[in-house]
Amino acid sequence: MPPRPFQQVDVFVSGPLTGNPVAVVFDADDLGDDQMRTFAQWTNLSETTFVCTPQDPAADYFLRIFTPGGELPFAGHPTLGSAHAWLAAGGVPKGEKVVQECGVGLVNIRRDGEALAFAAPPLIRSGEVDASDLDVVRAALDLRPSDVIAASWVDNGPGWIGLLLASGQQVLDIEPDFAALGDRMVGLIGPYLGDTGPDDHPDYEVRGFAPGIGVPEDPVTGSLNAGLACWLRAQKIAPATYVAAQGAALGRAGRVLVSDDNTDIWVGGRSVTVIAGEVDL
Structure with a gap:
């Protein structure tokens, strides 16, 4: 097989090397599941994506998304990173927005200035x-029942459980027992009040744990932030527009921009191509 175009994109950045990288492989129609899975394990990133020909005529491309542990129907930072890479490689959307086809169907992606x-x-x-x-989640995170302000399923494909804590600092202080979490995918969010x-x-601190799919802690997580936003907006807990920080516990400084236009909740951020070239699979 000939080498394929490849980019590695840093997503949700606030500066150089501050976000969550995704590996993006183009022209992937002829790659098999095992080849995709093996390469995703080799990159050892949270996600690796493969850009294929769309099946739906409304879509600009079809995206397959793999973690080191398997395939996901949807994930947020791979969606934005792959769209960024596709546009940088000369992709031209059929309409005003980029339309991605993936395991959950069609996902619209819009340009917001540089984001x-x-x-x-x-x-x-x-x-x-x-x-x-x-009970299992609280024990794995060493949380008392009174520490959890609210909890809800926020599953938009990967299977997230969301917990609202009292503060962003409390989110950062968590030292998870990944073995105790097992296959559960858990996201935490807590507000920053005043000058804290x-x-x-940023308005919130977020962390996401997914040890069951080979990602003990994800640096910056689009699907989790999207699920949390859907939950907190429906409960009128979060404002229509806010910024979430994620990644500090891993030495990153990701920033996720959330806005609700009363029709859709948009989850965005800046992406930067760090590596561009070819990959021989």
């Missing part, structure tokens, strides 16, 4: 978390 943003897909599971699951938090004053 790209995707329309949050609807939750496929929401509402109350079973008491038994919540980083110097650029």
